[in-house]
Amino acid sequence: QVQLVESGGGLVQPGGSLRLSCAASGSILRIDDMAWYRQAPGKERELVATISSGGRTTYADSVKGRFTISRDNAKTTVYLQMNSLKPEDTAVYHCNANVVTVTSLGIRHLEVWGQGTLVTVSS
Numbered sequence: 001q002v003q004l005v006e007s008g009g010g011l012v013q014p015g016g017s018l019r020l021s022c023a024a025s026g027s028i029l030r031i032d033d034m035a036w037y038r039q040a041p042g043k044e045r046e047l048v049a050t051i052s053s054g055g056r057t058t059y060a061d062s063v064k065g066r067f068t069i070s071r072d073n074a075k076t077t078v079y080l081q082m083n084s085l086k087p088e089d090t091a092v093y094h095c096n097a098n099v100v101t102v103t104s105l106g107i108r109h110l111e112v113w114g115q116g117t118l119v120t121v122s123s
Contacts, residue, residue: 002026002112004095009117012085016121020080022095022114029107030100034078036069038091038119048093051078063089085121092116 008020024031035050049069050058057069068081078095095114100107 002028002099002101002110004097004112004114006093006095006114006117009093009119011120011122013123014086014121016085017081017083018085018119020082020093020095020117020119022078022080022097024076024097024099024112027101027103028076028099029102031075032098032100034069034071034098035096036078036080037094037096038089039094039116040088040091043091045094046091049080082119085119087121090119090121092118 003025004022006020006022008018010018012018032053033050036048037045038048039045048060048063049067051069051071053075059067066084070079094116097112099110099112101110
């Protein structure tokens with residue numbers, strides 16, 4: 001069983017900052033790419049940022065220059081530093097990871113999602 005648990009969401013004023021965290025736990029052999037997605041009310045889920053196991057990053061155009069994705073040295077926790085937040089950044093942010101796990105049936109590759117954390121940008 002592999003789990004992702006997000007934290008760090010909340011209410012912030014426009015122009016403010018928040019840092020989201022996502023910690024993986026369970027029977028993990030290796031975590032490859034990790035990512036942050038978001039879904040605003042009434043909108044489709046949007047890919048925000050990705051980071052490979054080697055540290056290569058990509059960003060949605062809407063967050064470039066404002067958001068930074070990073071991973072800890074153990075590579076089981078991913079962060080999203082969000083600066084200069086705008087009302088349109090309001091959404092539920094979900095963590096996603098491609099995990100290699102060991103089960104009684106052998107090695108398996110799983111795509112795992114966190115439960116999400118709400119970010120509200122409002123004055």
